[in-house]
Amino acid sequence: MSSLAAHAILHPKISQSLAVLATTIGRDKAYRLIQYLARLIAWSLLRKGNVETAARWEGLKNGLATGRKVLRLFRPAEFLQSAMILAQKPVQGPAQIAQLAQIGRQLGYAGFFTNDMIVWLGQIRFLKLDKVQLDRFQRLTFKFWLSGIICSLISSSASIVKLRADSRRFALNADIAKRESGEKGPDDRAREDAERRERGRALLAQRQSLLSQLISDSCDVWIPATGLGYASVNDGALGALGAITSYMSLQTQWKKHAAAGVRKSI
Template sequence: MATVASQIILHPTASQTVNLLGSTVGRDKLYRTAQYFARLLAWVLIKRGYNVEAARWDALKSHLATGRKLMRVGKPLEHLQAALKALNSSARPGEQTTTILRQLCYASYLVYDAAVWANTAKFINLSKETNQKFVRRSNRFWFFGIVFSICHGLLKASRLANEAKALRGYTWGDKSVSTEAERAVKYSAVEKERNTLRYQFAIDLLDVWIPATNLGYVDLNDGVLGFFGFITSVMALRSQWAAAGRKV
């Protein structure tokens, strides 16, 4: 029995789960997945007339959203550091600028988000008008942060496509084996980076509709937003799961 228990408890999947839940980002992605699933399910239940059952899932969605705000307190510093690192980097001007603007927007979004949470927790007292203003500013910075992320992705994708094309057009036969091996390694690295970029680009293209709807730029219902948020949450959670697996 002890052997069976140890095999279960010390199984690599169990260790990977511990690593995932042991990080703030891992827990946040898991809670976000549950939050948007609850949002989608609540909308479906309301459409089918199950209002009592829907209220339960709607309450779960709201409490998860509030809890995630607390988990992100202090995170603006991380984005400010990323912006400073981008400023001191040797990246191309377009990519550098969009990275800096994206990080500054995310930092501003999280500052206002933390203020909204503090008001909800009654730690500070904001008037109804001020709280609504902060919520709107938070969504505006979130929206533009994603927009700059999309712009960054387009610029970087163009550069990587040119690099991949140049590596594919490499002349074989008159070069040494070591040079050809080096080219193959570079090409593999570029393709890996392109795949990562496409993955994040897909997340951004779906996530951008959430703050856009909150700001009134578009009018999508909770079912669509819940579905988009659930898909991107699963995608982000998948990346964190893979990262947790590398620590096992």
């Protein structure tokens, strides 16, 4: 029994899970997943008339939402820095649309986290804000969040269009290279084939990343839109959408740590 317990505790998947949760982003996404699942469960219980149990899940949701604000206190600086780095990169042609939208995304999220921090400071009475002021900052939080998501949607869409054109050029160049490979030695052909496969895998990975971001933003956009009154989505649907995007983000973090583990072993 002890060996079975030790095997379970020391399992590589457990170790990788702990590595993900050891990061601030990993913990935030895990808390977010539980938060939105609690929102969905509370809504479902309320529909069934189970008010007392629903209140417990509502309390869990609110507690996690408050806790996540503490984890995100210094994130505005992170997004402002990313916006400045992107603005300094010289980009020409169609990629400019994606770059400008990405800068807008970084600025939108910087504004979102800044106002979110002000709301939290007001809630704990560190800042003297009345209910009207808190509501105003909360609305600004939703506006910045919505603008950041919309810019992200534009950036991902523009990047996918550019990637499609790059993929066509890559396929065309690959065909030309194959026709001309008969004049080269076997070592040169093998090297060029390996390079083409590597380039193809990179394009595919980039496409999957962009599609994942597009799906995530398409789900998340309804949360601030509903908070602002631009849309009317019930708490159950918002909980489900938030849980889906949280799980997707956790998967991304999981893959990053898995790739880091492979590089270390090599």
